Structure formats: structure tokens, C-alpha cells
Amino acid sequence: MAGRLKGKVAVVTAAGQGIGRAIAEAFVAEGATVWATDKDAALLEGIPKAKKRKLDVLSSKAVNAFAEKVGPVDILVNAAGFVHHGTVLDTDDKAWDFSFDLNVKSMHRTIQAFLPAMLAKGSGSIVNIASGAGSVRGIPNRYAYGATKAAVIGLTKAVAADYIKKGVRANAICPGTIQSPSLDQRIKDLAQVTKTTEAAARQAFIDRQPMGRLGTAEEIAALAVYLAADESSYTTGQIHLADGGFAL
Numbered sequence: 001m002a003g004r005l006k007g008k009v010a011v012v013t014a015a016g017q018g019i020g021r022a023i024a025e026a027f028v029a030e031g032a033t034v035w036a037t038d039k040d041a042a043l044l045e046g047i048p049k050a051k052k053r054k055l056d057v058l059s060s061k062a063v064n065a066f067a068e069k070v071g072p073v074d075i076l077v078n079a080a081g082f083v084h085h086g087t088v089l090d091t092d093d094k095a096w097d098f099s100f101d102l103n104v105k106s107m108h109r110t111i112q113a114f115l116p117a118m119l120a121k122g123s124g125s126i127v128n129i130a131s132g133a134g135s136v137r138g139i140p141n142r143y144a145y146g147a148t149k150a151a152v153i154g155l156t157k158a159v160a161a162d163y164i165k166k167g168v169r170a171n172a173i174c175p176g177t178i179q180s181p182s183l184d185q186r187i188k189d190l191a192q193v194t195k196t197t198e199a200a201a202r203q204a205f206i207d208r209q210p211m212g213r214l215g216t217a218e219e220i221a222a223l224a225v226y227l228a229a230d231e232s233s234y235t236t237g238q239i240h241l242a243d244g245g246f247a248l
């Protein structure tokens with residue numbers, strides 16, 4: 001089925017690679033007008049047919065200026081996020097604050113910027129990328145990350161509750177372990193820290209997935225298309241797991 005997002009305008013943050021990019025590409029394939037944004041503009045170059053803009057979601061000023069330029073949108077996907085590795089004792093204030101700024105406050109910024117126009121139109125779908133780590137499951141060495149992703153779920157539910165009668169929906173996706181450039185980096189880092197091979201470190205990530213494989217960004221994008229489209233019009237304030245059984 002194609003054209004599920006025909007006539008809709010979407011903004012996707014962190015669309016340069018990984019899940020954000022797969023979502024931007026899937027939205028284009030479904031007929032949306034897509035603003036693909038990332039703090040690293042060069043990463044956006046290969047996305048066909050999307051409008052591409054550099055956008056650092058750590059900056060309220062940049063987010064507000066971008067929203068003013070773009071005008072009303074139907075779909076907002078918040079994909080920017082960073083995985084801090086460590087326990088509570090490994091997490092200093094700087095690491096904690098950075099994780100919350102990028103993983104949570106960025107969504108607060110974009111929603112504040114794009115929601116008023118959605119309310120004026122009486123429709124909109126917000127899709128926030130949370131994680132299987134957080135309030136779904138506690139994961140070792142994901143202290144700050146898990147806290148931020150639990151906050152994303154709380155933020156999503158609060159927005160859904162506030163605007164449920166105004167035509168704006170908000171949902172969160174909780175991916176399991178998904179092949180992406182940053183996962184490759186985490187595997188490299190883990191191999192170094194644990195003094196093992198990269199193959200063994202990769203296997204450790206695969207082993208925590210009951211399906212015995214990593215997920216793909218396209219599998220997450222398929223769910224994002226559904227949540228963005230009118231076919232999910234009776235669904236709001238929910239977490240949606242695409243996690244290969246991670247939460248089992």
C-alpha cells in the first residue's frame with residue numbers, strides 16, 4: 001500500500017542516519033512532504049525527495065526559527081537521542097544533564113514549537129522515539145539513558161492527555177536493539193571496555209534479543225508510518241513496542 005501519508009507534511013529530527021533516516025525515507029515513500037533534519041546536514045544528502053535542513057535540537061532558538069519557516073505540519077517525529085553508558089555511580093552531572101537535554105528537552109522544544117499550528121488545524125500526530133530500556137525494562141549500564149526514555153514516555157502521555165479532544169495524538173515507539181551507526185559505535189566501545197572482540201561484543205547485543213537477531217531501522221519506520229497515518233486515528237498516549245521480544 002502506498003500513499004498512506006499523501007498530502008501530509010512531516011518533520012523528522014535526527015534523520016541523518018539510523019531510525020530517523022529510515023522514518024524520513026518511509027514517509028517520503030508513503031507520499032508525505034518530509035522535512036528531514038539533523039545537526040549534521042551532510043548526513044541528509046542521500047535522502048531522496050526530502051527537504052533537508054540542518055537542525056540542532058539542543059537549541060530552542062534554532063527549533064523555533066525552523067518551525068516558523070516550515071509553518072503548519074501534520075506529523076512530528078522526535079528521533080534524536082544519545083545512549084550514555086554507565087550506572088548511577090558512573091554518571092556525573094554533565095552526563096546526566098546532556099542526556100536529558102538531548103533525549104527529553106529536545107522533544108519539549110519541538111512540541112512547543114509545532115503544536116500550536118497543529119491545534120489551529122485541529123489535527124496532528126506526534127511520534128516520539130523512546131526505547132525498550134527505561135520504564136519498559138531496566139537495563140544494566142543504561143542509568144541516565146533509561147531515565148530519559150522513561151521521561152519520554154511520561155511526556156508523550158501528558159501531551160496525549162492534554163490534547164486528546166483537540167485532534168492531536170501523541171505516541172511513543174520503544175525499539176529493541178536496532179542496527180544503526182551508533183549501535184556499531186557502542187559495540188566498538190563495549191569491545192574496548194570489556195577487552196573482547198567486536199564480534200563477541202556484537203553477539204552480546206544479539207543475545208539480549210529473544211528473536212536472536214537485531215532489528216532494522218525499517219521495522220521501526222513501518223510502525224512510525226502507521227502512527228503518523230490516519231489509520232491509527234483511534235490510538236493515542238500509548239507506547240508501542242517493536243523490540244523483537246526484548247520486553248518478554
Ligand SMILES: NC(=O)c1ccc[n+]([C@@H]2O[C@H](COP(=O)([O-])OP(=O)(O)OC[C@H]3O[C@@H](n4cnc5c(N)ncnc54)[C@H](O)[C@@H]3O)[C@@H](O)[C@H]2O)c1
Pocket residue numbers: 013014015016017018019020037038039040043055056057058079080081082083102129130131132174175176177178179180181182183217
Ligand atoms: N539503535 C537502537 O538500538 C535504539 C534502540 C532504542 C531506541 N533508540 C533511539 O532511536 C533514536 C535514533 O537512534 P539510532 O541508533 O537509530 O540513530 P543514531 O544514534 O545512529 O543516529 C542519531 C542521529 O542523531 C543526530 N543527532 C545527534 N545529536 C543531535 C542534535 N543535537 N540535533 C539533531 N540531531 C542530532 C546524529 O547526527 C545522527 O544522525 C534515538 O532516540 C535512540 O535513543 C535506538
